[in-house]
Amino acid sequence: MSEDTEGRCTLEAMASVTAPHWTALLAEVAAVLAWAHRAFPPGPGALDDGAEWDCQLQASDDGGADLPAHFDPADGRLTVPKPPTGGARHTLILTLCGTPAFAAAWAEAWDAAPPPGRRA
Template sequence: MRYLDFELSEGSDGVTTLDAMAATPAGRHAEVLAEAQAVLAWCRREFPHTQGPVDEGLDWDHDLHVGLEDGGWHTVSLTLTGSPRFVEAFLAAFGTPPG
């Protein structure tokens, strides 16, 4: 990962959240968006047919927001929620977040 640094938080309900956000000038926005799309492609490839509410027994879900801030900065924020097996595979593929 070059732009997205994920932070991990574990809920008492067994659902883990991985949050990442990047703000860049317009010239780097496409790179950040491509990185987010690559993460989502991995999720879909490794855990096909199990995307949806984790608290209903599925493995993973996501929320992707793209915005334009003052001064022309572009933001990309990606939140993933995951089951224990999803998070284990995610960390093996992308590394353990700092913290």
């Protein structure tokens, strides 16, 4: 977790997994996004426009081609095409940014360290 001069945080997580681990990875990322939607409605938006949090989700295949990724807050499902069987890997990157209140709530909810210089 990093923090800018205005106290806004950025959290970035990246995982590259093979087919047997893809479903578990999607479930973990979906849990984080579902929490953010529940804890800070109405959902992601530009922090400069007053939103509490925003996110970017990127997925790519073993060859580096972008894959469509979509999270549906209504059912808590994250959909990204599954990697083929075998050794092929898919990479998923989740970037969250938020206000100081979002950062504190995230750290508490996920038992994570607060940004440098900030106490939980």
